[in-house]
Amino acid sequence: MSFPWAEAYKPKSGFTQWIDERLPLPRLVYGAIGAGYPVPRNLNYFWNFGVLAGVALTIQIVTGIVLAMHYAANAGIAFDSVEHIMRDVNSGWMLRYMHMNGASFFFIVVYIHMFRGLYYGSYKAPREMIWLLGVVIFLLMMATAFMGYVLPWGQMSFWGAQVITGFFSAIPIVGEPIRQLLLGGFAPDNAALNRFFSLHYLLPFVIAGVIILHIWALHIPGSNNPTGVDVKSESDTVPFHPYYTAKDGFGLGVFLIAFVIMAFFLPNFMGHPDNYIPANPLSTPAHIVPEWYFLPFYAILKSFTGNFLWIPAKLWGVLAMFGSILLLFFLPWLDKSPVRSAKYRPTYRTFFWVLVIDVIILGYLGQAHPSNWTVLASQICTAYYFAHFLIIVPILSRIETTLPMPNSITEAVLSGEADEAHPVGVSATNPAHPEPAKA
Template structure:
């Protein structure tokens, strides 16, 4: 129990529960009354939107699993059975598949917001690292989910991506066979991916709990990046931010519903509506849109470097692209947290966002000129941003003066 608790049980039943399992007290202190900076804008609502998306994916996933058959001879037909014969199956399947794209759209906005406003800086490094872990686990879950419909792109995507492991020296082949359950993608692979695709969202949910816990220790960052000075800088989370988050969720559900009802297959690849055939290779193998930037980085390294062949080079580059996100709190050592007060950082940040979008576009193109050269340039800039630009900017940039407190910033806007 908190030493400074203001919670008083409302009745005898609540008092009885509070003495044995103080869940209501916990909710009131850590969720409802949690002091939150008063200047958070709508970019901060994507955390709540992501929790909602995860819930939607878990619920629809459990229902789909009741009707899905993880067998290479039956998987494709079982998905068609869900879409055509199961009551409400078409909508549930559409919500799940569109939900994956909406989840990643919100996830990328959440990450880029954190990068601009310096939400990774001390004392929030663990919070950021847990967020990146969630991102990596979500990518793995989404990839495995994409294999389950057992269409052409599912099969060949699984073949190409699992081949990555064979590039790892010494243990690569053993890892590949363990992952696939044999020498090629087949029934054991499908069973493994189905099991892991079902399990990982619950692990993600557990890491999300840690992520929220890590947020509640130092409290929220805010658009000006100035730490909370006193109670005047904050408002209780409920009702101020619960209402704001709820409104943002409703707005987010509008495009979500549009895709579900009017264009549920628009984000899928046409080849994935053809049953998997190991004898026919699609002309162009591409993963889902949300994996494309990292697929481009993997594919951009098509040359040998000293004793490292191109395949291993691609794997190292993709691994480094994830590592860069994990270690960004130590690469950007600027004392100023928010990009709002960093004039040079703003331009380089905008360039990085454009570079990331370009990487996504290039991942969907065939491996031919000029796309291969552009992919190398964009991959080079991705690493340049993290390992050169951010550390150098931290030393040379002159930031604008910061407000002394959140209240001064908010009231200053009101009077100007």
């Protein structure tokens, strides 16, 4: 399909023509995020979060590189080096707070991005590879965040490393050797700190590489949209620039305002006060908890309290915790419904919101003090989480009665069915031809 704005890129100046002939970066940018990339005309603000995730990763890489110049990966002085950054390095406090809160904001936008994919069926054919690469990015993020949490070498850092790596010892035969390989010994110390620092520095660049593959895979079938209907004609699309670059710019402004407020006025709101106490192997904190973005999975881990068959409870918890993430890899084949968007799947939509509430409750239970009712609630929520993907979604995809779908994206937009009206500057009377926006 040939669109007027998707014709071959033709540099206008002699310099850009010289560059394009020898290194076609201008052509690549034009086709990837410029007027040469047609996108569905009805994308709502939930499609901003992919760009925001890229911005969050950039913030983490830039601040992380500067912080690494002043950090010492040595158990004897790691905590003091962080305090040195906070007190003595020019703007060091700002860089550290941006890096700390940047991790939380990165997970916030990625979680919203993933739930948007679940709601609108962005994991369905022909976009399975986009979803699979997204889950790989999520796993790499979790590994990077865990290793970064260890680096300040406070009480929660040390005991978090002790507890999390201890999970591997639950795996028969190979578990304990894997744990010793990760730690470089039998307990967190200099060797573990050096390993975690090296991997924490490296993995963001690996994430950036996988994101490039993620975007590349996206450009093959094109973006999904709130209706889930495929692009059928030129009138269903608008060029990415200027319509969605402006929309992404607005979303980026809101994101940065929230980020700056958190970094400057509430920098420790999402942290744990025990991590401002130097690591002490002889003093166990009263309540060991991971960062907030790991809490749902931590609740799943803690929900297994008894042995079953020949498998101990600890191993069941570890298998369930990792399985809750690995399960997402199989989602494109578990949901066989031909309808993508939950807008036209009323029963699925109800269960989707139940899943959202379930994950939020798991997050609360992950940080709650253990008691009979919190363990029972964790077990119920864990059971529903797995039932949602393994039982409810496959059954619904076969028996659910869906609502009538529009014949095209344009029909949905003009009839008011889409999540939002046509973008500013696009003619509703003649949608095939964008009009210049009026002041």
